[in-house]
Amino acid sequence: MxxxxxxxxxxxxxxxxxxxxxxxxxxxxxxxxxxxxxxxxxxxxxxxxxxxxxxxxxxxxxxxxxxxxxxxxxxxxxxxxxxxYASPEPLPVEDGPDEAAAVVDRELVAGALSALPPREREVLLLFHLEDLSLDTCAQICAVPVGTVKSRLNRGRRLLREELLRKGYEG
Amino acid sequence: MTPEDLLGRLDAQLSFRRRIAYAAVAFAGLAGSALIGVLWATEPHLPARTQVSFGVLVVIGAAWAIFGGWAVTRRTPLFARDRVVASWLGLAAWMVFAVGALLLAPSVPGWLIVVGCAMGVTAAANLAVALRARAALLRRRAELAE
Incomplete structure (x- = not known):
């Protein structure tokens, strides 16, 4: 049904x-x-x-x-x-080659997410773990799609840093 | 927390009887208050004590109407079926008011006829909207079930 x-x-x-x-x-x-x-x-x-x-x-x-x-x-x-959420959002970073996307894996994301700021954490959760589209993520977060993309990029970068800090070898 | 635990916690909000009881309380309060108001307005030369008593009864009825209205809009929402039942209750409450007003008022003043008709039209329109909304959802359910 x-x-x-x-x-x-x-x-x-x-x-x-x-x-x-x-x-x-x-x-x-x-x-x-x-x-x-x-x-x-x-x-x-x-x-x-x-x-x-x-x-x-x-x-x-x-x-x-x-x-x-x-x-x-x-x-x-x-x-x-x-x-x-009240803390100011960092400026968007330039969209470069997204090497970090390669390390995004469901279980790893789930484990390291708690160290990320909430704005980045929520888009990673919605996009990668809940498999929602960019448009849907933007609608849920009440921000433009471009903002979701930049948060995703920043989130992946932060996540990679967090994973590397925890000893994960990309 | 399992889904069953959660449903147990939401039991009060999901009770059909409770939602309809709130709607019934609202309409009973409204009809009672309006009838006392008609009696008060059409009965000449009432002693001050009686007028105060009528005033208190009107306020009590209005308070129940406000409470019931608040409950069904803010606390326990009415789903399509509930809205239809509540709308019938509203129409029944209007009929009680209309018949009661005819019996209570010795000679029906013009303003009372206007007020009574306006309330009746509102109750009927509310029922029509509720029936239409439910019919649209039933149609959609049939389409999706195909």
């Missing part, structure tokens, strides 16, 4: 649809929250789903549920990482 169908059934108020939606997406929400915060946080996950319940009747594009859900999760995480 497609995500959109489950969401439409939820919007209709069908009793068994919401548990189905939760079972389908809960793991990804929990993983995103856990990796962004560097620890599991059930309260934040609950806050995300509470916002989903409240906002679901007004969701106009049920086929865009995924990005909408991650945007909600991002807001909940931002509330917890307010200080970290």
């Amino acid at each position: 497609s995500d959109e169908l489950i969401v439409v059934r939820c919007q209709l108020g069908e009793r068994d649809a919401f548990p189905e939606l939760v079972r389908h997406w809960h793991g990804r929400v929990e993983r995103y929250v856990g990796r962004m915060l560097g620890r599991a946080d059930d309260d934040v996950v609950q806050e995300v789903w509470l916002a989903v319940v409240k906002g679901l009747p007004r969701l106009r594009q049920p086929d865009r549920f995924g990005p909408w859900l991650f945007a909600i999760a991002r807001r909940a995480v931002m509330n917890r990482l307010r200080d970290a």
